[in-house]
Amino acid sequence: MARGRKVNSSGERSMKLLREKAIELFSENGYFQTKISDIVKAAHVTQPTYYLYFESKEALYKDLLKEFHTNLEQIIDETVSEYQQLQDSKQTFQVILSRLFTYFATNPHLAKIGLNESNVEFVTEVLPQKFKSILENDLKSLQKQDVSIHILIQSLIGSIERLTLSSLLLENTNPEQLAEELVTIYFAKEDAVVTA
Amino acid sequence: MARGRKVNSSGERSMKLLREKAIELFSENGYFQTKISDIVKAAHVTQPTYYLYFESKEALYKDLLKEFHTNLEQIIDETVSEYQQLQDSKQTFQVILSRLFTYFATNPHLAKIGLNESNVEFVTEVLPQKFKSILENDLKSLQKQDVSIHILIQSLIGSIERLTLSSLLLENTNPEQLAEELVTIYFAKEDAVVTA
Amino acid sequence: MARGRKVNSSGERSMKLLREKAIELFSENGYFQTKISDIVKAAHVTQPTYYLYFESKEALYKDLLKEFHTNLEQIIDETVSEYQQLQDSKQTFQVILSRLFTYFATNPHLAKIGLNESNVEFVTEVLPQKFKSILENDLKSLQKQDVSIHILIQSLIGSIERLTLSSLLLENTNPEQLAEELVTIYFAKEDAVVTA
Amino acid sequence: MARGRKVNSSGERSMKLLREKAIELFSENGYFQTKISDIVKAAHVTQPTYYLYFESKEALYKDLLKEFHTNLEQIIDETVSEYQQLQDSKQTFQVILSRLFTYFATNPHLAKIGLNESNVEFVTEVLPQKFKSILENDLKSLQKQDVSIHILIQSLIGSIERLTLSSLLLENTNPEQLAEELVTIYFAKEDAVVTA
């Protein structure tokens, strides 16, 4: 049997391929129903090759989650700093949503993995905190005075998750429009903004 | 331990105990990380006893999910028929939410199982349809004319899921209050109602 | 739940029923593919009832085999003593075959069990010995001088087994006719006899 | 023992060894009393190694049976085509028997497995059909006019089975001689032939 390095192959390529296939399979079948053997089969390499690039099944999965969360964080942070001079947190927020939805639509598999894993610290702690700091200064100007901001934000995160998994990824709703609608739901009475 | 029947043993009791422990463990660790051996250990019986009462691991799990969905359906249907003479769908809806949240708070483990399994037909098809038929007749009277009802409902379901898993089950928010807040978020401008 | 003695039941009856169902199931599915649970289900009793009458699964099976072998032995021995004054071992043999085939046809399930278990002492030792003592005195008068009697007898037993399992039990060939044909095959040149 | 590849290991060899041990154990103890754990113990490998080469316990067993039947078929077909110009079906038949017995003696374990599994299509349908087409053209010239060819052939197959399992495999009778004796039994009056 032929052994050793494949013609035309490079470590980089194998690793990237494995990662891609893993993302696809994890997103389609979930962590436990995805076997390393499935991943390597899809990538046309063998099992030991997987371990050349990833420490374990769990390690890759956690890595993917982390990548997802890091990307979200970046999108949010960049938008915030870009729009910080604006006093209109509603508009800022709509841009954030628009960009998040766009990112999800561009990376549907990774998004599905990340959104289905919603009991992790990022979703339960980090994200709410970020949203809070964006919204709280002029929450009063928004209409929901009677609603605790904490609950508002949890609700919002739930909405984002479900709308992404259903409308955005399954029905291909337009990201910007979805952002606009969500803002309308949560911060009605004011005019929709144009997103970037 | 000797073989055969235990002193003072009762099938009814064993089955109930197994079911309860299974619910707890499935909700805490998920389907794949819950082993039959965990369940029977918690119930202080042996593995064959499990199979005396349940066909398989999957069968029980599906059964639990079905029970959850059936209960939700009942709560919704009963409330609807109880309040159908009212023309105020907003109030009906708030009562539904209140009762659902109460049910979740009373059955936290089953609720967690059911809410974490949100890619099933009930959540993606049945529930939206029910919500739609409740809300659509006087949706115009509600304030979100610009939002497609489909998206509104998906968003709402996401909110319910996340608020239940975080505020209701982890932070013990009051069910009625949570229902009221959610109604305020989604159907503001009108007065909150007193729930039953 | 009702417990204790069934109305109208008697130990004799349960035992007989269990035995009958066991015979049917063992013959249809073989020893290993027949479960005690199958037997008791067919007999409409519960598993402990089985153990009221039989020591174990194996015990009943061995018992059935023994019954079969005892019956064969009896048929052979009785026929021999009945026909011993005759010097015509060929005719005696045909009668034996005829009676054996008749017995098999009357007890097809037990016969199937017994004939499929052909590596037991009775088939490999006892039966050949009996056949030998019947045939050897005037084997010379039969036509197969060149064939060792040992091989002739093994061949004959194989023929009996297969013809019973195929022609007799599956195709309902007439037992007497089958005996006659078998005698014709093995001891040709002489006239067929009328069997009893 | 450490995990991973053994020094000097070869898949081919492991598979062959497993197959051989499986044949031995299946033939000695039968299908149901042979455990995968027995097979791998005999082959000095672990259970997962078994599943590296065979799909399941049943798959290997069926494969062995198929191999046996294919071999028989080949032996018969080749002999027939080799001897087809001869008009003497008796001689052809004796050669077939001789070669079959030789094959059985050379592969005693596989033969035992195959001959003990005699309720399969090959034995009940294919083999009789082959024998029939060999013998029927000049069956009239053989001496058993009164015997239906169907019964003659069933009888013959039974003889082959039993003689193989007893005389050939247990007592090491000579294959050629056994073939000759069997032909003498079934087609006497004519001269024995020399087999190839």
Place this chain on the structure above:
DNA sequence: CATGAATGAGCATTCATTCAT
């Protein structure tokens, strides 16, 4: 860089058998 070959540890499920009622 990559593969062939192997294994440790586990897991759902089954079945004959037995105790308490």
Place this chain on the structure above:
DNA sequence: GATGAATGAATGCTCATTCAT
């Protein structure tokens, strides 16, 4: 005489992971 309830002991099979090449 019979049943409800339970268990000891497997058994086939899987999967992430690892050594030798």
